[in-house]
Amino acid sequence: MSIERDLTQLAGELPDGISEGVALGTGLADGFDLYPSPVGEVVVTFNVEGVSSLDLATDGYLERFAERHGRNLLRAEPPAQWGKHITEAMEAGSPGKLPVDLRSKTPFQARVLRIAASIPRGEVRPYGWLAREAERPGAARAVGSTMARNPIPLIIPCHRVVRSDGHLGEYSLGGPHNKWELLTHEGVEPARLVELADHHVRVQADPSTGVYCLPTCHVIRGSGEWNVADFTSTAAARSAGFRPCEVCRPG
């Protein structure tokens, strides 16, 4: 036996897990893990940039991800640096310290999603409000389709975005009943919103402060239900002498 031949035999196959680790580290694949949520078990995917998607953990989610993102998914632990923030972000309905990967979105879509992420827990905003905040006031429809294709629902809280007439509208994560469920979970009374929408109420004003707000804004909610005046448009509120709230910016 030659030493050279013995040395050759000190190599072998590539151990399991290395090529997967490389795929995750280069971003050629995303990692995924399962988490509980108010609407059932969800699959959260992530890569070096941040959390890339969230979906109901129903059959076919691996295939759905590959189809939408052109990358595979591997069972993984999220990066230690920010993985602990995933549960917090889902509970808060806001990314907070959690980085999000919106590279698959256009700059406008990413901007709209980031604005949606800033809507406070327990409040809702209409599509038109998002369009205005994104400095594209005419783009309410584009905002609607951006919300419908929000890659990270729950964490980017598109459940807090409602139709411009005040009705709850559609919800991508399992359907409108989940939107109702999530809003209830965070203290919004969806039935009250529907009632206001049925009465065409868009904004509410407080005569003691002279300010009008969107109905779920915490400023007007602090005024007590019997003290507020309902208006069917911002123009009507303004002509009655009220000024727009600086917190919810009702337009």
Next chain:
Amino acid sequence: MDELTAALADDLDRAFPVLVETAGPGLYWGLRRLCGDHQEAEDLTQETFIRAYRGLDGFDRERFDNLRLSPWLWTIALNLGRNHLRNRSRRPTFVEMSDHGISDPEPADSAAWDARLSALSAPQKRAVVLRHVVGLGITEIAEATGRPEGTVKADIHRGLERLRRMMENES
């Protein structure tokens, strides 16, 4: 340019898994012999490929034309081996789904070999491992280690001599 380098230049994302498949075993086992530890060799192998991917992502045609994959990968690996790994907490870590745990297909008498190899000087050990465990040529080793070919040859020669004497003394 060889076929794999051409494929990497043409479509990096598509060809990169092929590079991992072909260069991975040599890289892992070479590092395993050099550092003597599965976990460390695994981390170094992954980090080498991740750096390589980022490097290749920025290559223009000319750099691909002049690229010799094996020595280049080993340059990265040997440099990483000299420094501490830093980026692990920024990446997702793969979770093995099967129940056999960490796979470690280590050859049976490798502990004895690791003991002998560790008696060599660092340049001798590196040259012997790269030549005979990994299977690189003299020119490739010279390129990867930044040492002249004559020195590499002498390191291999002296290293093997030393190993031979150790084995004679053992029996």
